[in-house]
Amino acid sequence: MSEHDQPVFPESDVPLREFGYPDGVEHLVYAQFGLQARAEGHGPQFASQMKALFGVEDGPIRVERCHGWDAKGFHEDIMMAYWLNLDTFERWIKSPDVVAWWDDLPEQGEVGYWREIMTPDVGRVNFAGFGLQADRLVGCTHAMRAVPSDKWGYWGGYRDRFDVTSSGDQLASDIGDELPPPVHQDTFGRRVSVAAPNNICFVREGVVSTFISSPVERAMWEAEVEPALDKWVQYLIDNPALSGALSTRRTVEQDLETGEDLEKYSILCYFLTLRHLERAARTQPSHLALYNTFSGLMEQFAAEGIVPELQTWVDQHVLPRGALRLDYVNCHPQSGFLGFFQADEAASVVGSEIGAVTA
Numbered sequence: 026m027s028e029h030d031q032p033v034f035p036e037s038d039v040p041l042r043e044f045g046y047p048d049g050v051e052h053l054v055y056a057q058f059g060l061q062a063r064a065e066g067h068g069p070q071f072a073s074q075m076k077a078l079f080g081v082e083d084g085p086i087r088v089e090r091c092h093g094w095d096a097k098g099f100h101e102d103i104m105m106a107y108w109l110n111l112d113t114f115e116r117w118i119k120s121p122d123v124v125a126w127w128d129d130l131p132e133q134g135e136v137g138y139w140r141e142i143m144t145p146d147v148g149r150v151n152f153a154g155f156g157l158q159a160d161r162l163v164g165c166t167h168a169m170r171a172v173p174s175d176k177w178g179y180w181g182g183y184r185d186r187f188d189v190t191s192s193g194d195q196l197a198s199d200i201g202d203e204l205p206p207p208v209h210q211d212t213f214g215r216r217v218s219v220a221a222p223n224n225i226c227f228v229r230e231g232v233v234s235t236f237i238s239s240p241v242e243r244a245m246w247e248a249e250v251e252p253a254l255d256k257w258v259q260y261l262i263d264n265p266a267l268s269g270a271l272s273t274r275r276t277v278e279q280d281l282e283t284g285e286d287l288e289k290y291s292i293l294c295y296f297l298t299l300r301h302l303e304r305a306a307r308t309q310p311s312h313l314a315l316y317n318t319f320s321g322l323m324e325q326f327a328a329e330g331i332v333p334e335l336q337t338w339v340d341q342h343v344l345p346r347g348a349l350r351l352d353y354v355n356c357h358p359q360s361g362f363l364g365f366f367q368a369d370e371a372a373s374v375v376g377s378e379i380g381a382v383t384a
Contacts, residue, residue: 034159045170093276137356154338217368233336269301
């Protein structure tokens with residue numbers, strides 16, 4: 026992985042943090058590389074291959090690892106990587122080692138592979154995190170400043186944290202207000218790509234319970250907050266048409282080197298638009314219960330002078346057409362976007378096409 030300076034963590038009494046982009050950063054590239062199979066056990070080899078590729082010249086500044094079971098009963102091992110420079114990423118994805126690895130993936134057998142790569146400009150990415158400290162960072166805050174923010178605690182805070190909305194852009198879809206009808210297509214044994222519509226909203230929502238030392242907070246997390254979170258995520262998985270959540274993956278994060286499960290959880294979810302996320306968050310009882318439970322915990326601890334140690338955070342990307350690359354090799358027909366969008370045969374070598382459109 027590329028070397029980078031540890032960002033300064035400014036002290037503040039404000040509980041929420043958002044990204045503070047370094048000077049000159051115009052894009053945040055976030056790439057997910059996945060392996061799926063009907064059984065566990067493929068993760069160590071896949072992780073070893075990906076770490077070797079990430080270690081070549083122009084590799085990412087941050088790599089993380091997670092795994093989980095999808096709604097169709099397939100186990101997925103996922104490697105997540107961040108770049109702060111689009112040109113650097115393009116050199117990496119087009120490098121001989123990376124192109125050869127992707128081109129040589131088998132299109133038959135018990136294992137499928139996928140990659141979902143986001144290349145928006147920074148005005149279309151935001152972050153919000155509670156409970157961060159200089160030695161307790163998450164996601165890309167390992168590479169960027171996490172600055173205090175007052176854009177929280179009210180409906181609309183998500184939207185206000187996007188710079189692009191200041192121009193009046195409503196970030197609407199170009200295919201209408203509803204998900205298209207489910208697509209039934211045979212994708213096993215094929216190498217396919219999907220063209221995503223305009224303004225897909227991707228959310229990586231994280232929870233870290235590692236640092237909870239108070240028995241009271243631990244009990245509240247296990248008895249109240251975690252069950253409320255599970256109900257919200259299950260609603261999204263079970264109701265894509267109602268929620269607009271076309272793909273939801275519930276994962277447990279792992280130690281990058283050993284693969285050991287951590288007390289860290291990432292929900293990886295694509296909504297048709299930001300408006301669909303906002304509507305579901307404001308109206309769905311399971312999310313309102315989660316919101317109220319977490320808010321109640323914060324209020325109770327504040328009254329008692331206790332600093333909560335549960336970390337909650339979210340990355341959000343609103344992706345214009347062309348800034349989301351979706352490729353699947355021998356994957357089941359409901360993987361990622363395949364359940365709702367027509368897949369086209371992909372060319373063997375596609376590295377040169379990634380990142381061509383980013384605005």
